[in-house]
Amino acid sequence: MAAELVAGALLSASLQVLFERLASEEIPQPFKGKKATLVLPDELNTMLLSANVLLSDAEEKQLGNEEVRKWLFKLQYVIYEADDLVDTIDYEALRSKLEDESSSGTSKVLMNFIPTLMFTAFDDTVKQDGTEILRKLKILIDQKDVLGLREGVQSKPSQRPPAPLEEFGVFGREADKEVIVDLLLSNDVSDNKISVIPIVGMGGIGKTTLAQLVYDNDRIQKHFELKAYVTVSDEFDIFKITKTIFRGISSEIIDIENLFELRRKLKEALRGKKFLFVHDDVWNENYHLWDALKSSFESGASGSKIILATRNENVA
Known part of the structure; x- marks a missing residue:
């Protein structure tokens, strides 16, 4: 039972970290102006908040309910997938920024053109992965009534100002x-x-x-x-x-x-x-x-x- 409680605590911590990362997310320049990509962090944050309010009740009920325990493990996996997606966007944001800072003049025009082509495929991947994560979260949230999960009072995500990447x-x-x-x-x-x-x-x-x-x-x-x-x-x-x-x-x-x-x-x-x-x-x-x-x-x-x-x- 202790291991299950620890798993719940880790899940809560993972969610808190992810909320903070989504709040401070820096969108890479080539993404700007692309509505589907720009709204992804907000949609993901909304879905995760919906899951978060069920977490307290689920953590208590998992000890006597195998289906709730499975639900928590599935949620944990989807949270890890969301975290990996944010990791990927973070990396591209940093790479794009460093690339932009290292280029100048005529070379900058070329460097800006090439990453844009690269981001076309990358943008499609982000949208595809993000859509799949949102779909999985919706399925889990929709199961709350069947599992008897109630919305509870949760600690609010950190409200500290977003810190710059540097x-x-x-x-x-x-x-x-x-x-x-x-x-x-x-x-x-x-x-x-x-x-x-x-x-x-x-x-x-x-x-x-x-x-x-x-x-x-x-x-x-x-x-x-x-x-x-x-x-x-x-x-x-x-x-x-x-x-x-x-x-x-x-x-x-x-x-x-x-x-x-x-x-x-x-x-x-x-x-x-x-x-x-x-x-x-x-x-x-x-x-x-x-x-x-x-x-x-x-x-x-x-x-x-x-x-x-x-x-x-x-x-x-």
């Missing part, structure tokens, strides 16, 4: 970024050929933003011969992850549906090369699955690194 230094983790970059550039791998660097913490602390900023760092780009970024989430599909990594490091077009053959191709592509792989939003802690995945990396050069961004300390 105040936090990527949500207060600029120092963490430098530490991780230094670890990635270090050749101290002890007895292991490949080092694993975890980024652990609850939703809302900017793990995805941090991982992406590290991945895009100029020194990191030059240091590693091969790089791939994979969002894992709750579905740990070895075949899908392996294929995503292979596509990230190779220009070869493959049509392989056999895992053994795919792993052989990946080992061949990695042979003797120093690589960096980022596994973001990792949930699964099944060590057998991890061992099976990591065995495909053994042909890489010494000094290769893997970043694991996760909410689960057991994964790290």
Whole structure:
């Protein structure tokens, strides 16, 4: 029962953090003027508030009601998805801002044109993911009468003034970024050929933003011969992850549906090369699955690194 109560407390904390992030959200320049994207934070905030007022009653009833407990777990997962979406928008806002500051004159015209093209696809992805999250939240909220959940008094989201992005230094983790970059550039791998660097913490602390900023760092780009970024989430599909990594490091077009053959191709592509792989939003802690995945990396050069961004300390 204690574990269930802790889960409820963590869910409340995650919601509070997400409310604050939505209140201080900075919309990237290419998004401005696009109504569907601009209203997304407000729609998401409204839906989350509707879920929040049910949380107190649900936390009490979960101890004797299995269906309510399942409802809470589903809500927790959707909140994590919303947090990841805000992470993605945050990263694009920061990248766009830095890109704009580093360009000038004629080059600025070109730089402004290229990101706009990139954002067309990105904007579609944000709208698609945001719409799916809103749909899931609506389904959960609509179940309140069936589950007998009552609206209760909740602590109001923080009313402190939104802080500018620079105040936090990527949500207060600029120092963490430098530490991780230094670890990635270090050749101290002890007895292991490949080092694993975890980024652990609850939703809302900017793990995805941090991982992406590290991945895009100029020194990191030059240091590693091969790089791939994979969002894992709750579905740990070895075949899908392996294929995503292979596509990230190779220009070869493959049509392989056999895992053994795919792993052989990946080992061949990695042979003797120093690589960096980022596994973001990792949930699964099944060590057998991890061992099976990591065995495909053994042909890489010494000094290769893997970043694991996760909410689960057991994964790290």
